[in-house]
Every structure is written in C-alpha cells, then in structure tokens.
Amino acid sequence: MKYLPININLTNTEILIVGGGNVALHKVEGLERFTQNIRVVSPELHAGLKEREWIKWEQKNYDCEDLKDAFLVFAATNHRQVNEQVRNDAQKHRCLVNVVDNPSIGDFISPAIYSEGDMIVAVSSGGKNVHAAVKWRNDIRDLAERGLIKWIPGNKDKTL
Numbered sequence: 001m002k003y004l005p006i007n008i009n010l011t012n013t014e015i016l017i018v019g020g021g022n023v024a025l026h027k028v029e030g031l032e033r034f035t036q037n038i039r040v041v042s043p044e045l046h047a048g049l050k051e052r053e054w055i056k057w058e059q060k061n062y063d064c065e066d067l068k069d070a071f072l073v074f075a076a077t078n079h080r081q082v083n084e085q086v087r088n089d090a091q092k093h094r095c096l097v098n099v100v101d102n103p104s105i106g107d108f109i110s111p112a113i114y115s116e117g118d119m120i121v122a123v124s125s126g127g128k129n130v131h132a133a134v135k136w137r138n139d140i141r142d143l144a145e146r147g148l149i150k151w152i153p154g155n156k157d158k159t160l
C-alpha cells in the first residue's frame with residue numbers, strides 16, 4: 001500500500017487534535033506554518049500549547065460530538081483505546097484521521113516538509129523510515145539553499 005500525497009486547502013477548515021501532550025505540541029509545530037485554525041480537546045494542556053493563545057482548547061475528555069465539524073483529526077492521546085475510538089468515530093463521520101500511536105490504522109501520516117516561498121516539498125517513507133524521510137527533506141533543502149534547484153521568477157508555472 002502506498003499513501004497518496006495531496007495538497008489540502010485549509011481555508012475555513014479547522015484541525016482537531018485529541019490530546020494535548022508532547023505529540024500534540026510536535027504536531028502543532030508542523031501545522032502552524034500552514035494554519036492557526038486548530039482546536040485541542042484534552043483534560044490537560046502542555047505548556048508549549050498554552051503559550052500559543054490562538055489555540056482553541058476545550059478542557060475535557062474526548063467524546064464523539066467533538067468530531068461534529070471536523071475534517072482533519074489527530075488522535076494523539078496517551079491512551080491507545082481512546083485513539084482507536086477517535087479513529088472509529090472519524091471513519092463514521094467521514095473525516096480523515098492520523099493515529100499517532102498506531103499510524104497504519106489511520107487515513108494519513110505526516111510527511112517531512114520543506115517550504116520556501118510558493119514551493120513546498122513533502123517527503124514520506126510511507127511510515128517505514130521516518131529518519132530517511134527527514135534526511136531526504138534536509139538534502140533537498142540543502143540543494144535549494146545552495147541554488148542547485150532554481151525558481152524562475154516571472155513565470156508562475158515553470159521551474160527548472
């Protein structure tokens with residue numbers, strides 16, 4: 001099985017993260033470059049998330065009502081059963097879910113991203129070797145920073 005890479009339009013789309021610990025913070029650090037429309041449902045919140053005052057935090061345990069307006073969901077609690085429940089509910093609601101402690105049962109995984117101006121590169125190993133994905137992304141970033149991959153200004157559809 002191979003994952004399909006797509007670029008998602010996040011205008012008017014809220015991202016839901018269930019759980020507010022280390023992994024949730026790590027996810028927010030990746031997501032905030034693209035959107036600040038993020039809601040977190042969890043009884044406790046990591047200090048690094050609290051300092052981001054734009055995050056909408058609902059201080060409670062997860063229940064399926066939380067998925068009502070959701071489209072993209074991260075199941076990021078430290079309870080395997082809760083994460084699995086989020087995944088089952090998300091599939092009923094037809095929203096896409098990432099399960100942090102069991103990625104293969106979810107709908108999507110997070111790639112390693114390099115973004116410069118309008119260009120975005122997202123590298124994935126399909127969950128098989130995250131360190132290789134990070135290395136490829138870093139190598140691509142190095143090439144771009146050394147001017148070996150060029151952006152042609154003035155023609156928005158062409159690169160060399």
Ligand SMILES: C[C@@]1(CC(=O)O)c2cc3[nH]c(cc4nc(cc5[nH]c(cc(n2)[C@H]1CCC(=O)O)[C@@](C)(CC(=O)O)[C@@H]5CCC(=O)O)C(CC(=O)O)=C4CCC(=O)O)c(CCC(=O)O)c3CC(=O)O
Nearest residue numbers: 030103109110111112113124125126127128129130133134
């Ligand atoms: C399946 C997936 C999660 C999903 O999305 O469901 C997953 C799973 C796992 N990650 C693990 C470890 C680490 N992950 C990172 C960092 C990142 N991990 C990301 C993605 C993904 N990680 C998805 C697959 C991506 C793909 O397809 O390749 C990145 C690219 C994007 C993001 O998370 O936002 C982000 C780069 C951030 C950046 O630099 O931009 C670091 C730190 C680092 O490397 O810098 C460590 C070392 C921590 C340490 O060493 O303590 C382990 C433990 C096993 C192991 O250590 O190998 C597992 C579980 C497993 O592999 O089974």
Ligand SMILES: NC(=O)C1=CN([C@@H]2O[C@H](COP(=O)(O)OP(=O)(O)OC[C@H]3O[C@@H](n4cnc5c(N)ncnc54)[C@H](O)[C@@H]3O)[C@@H](O)[C@H]2O)C=CC1
Nearest residue numbers: 019020021022023024041042043044061062077078100101
């Ligand atoms: N995919 C990945 O990259 C990685 C995944 N993990 C896994 O991710 C999971 C979470 O790890 P951490 O964030 O470090 O845990 P953590 O303990 O820092 O955070 C857990 C969070 O879940 C919340 N929570 C607990 N029960 C809840 C419920 N019923 N409803 C809503 N929120 C609830 C807690 O309040 C807390 O905010 C662990 O199972 C860990 O094994 C860990 C490292 C990397």
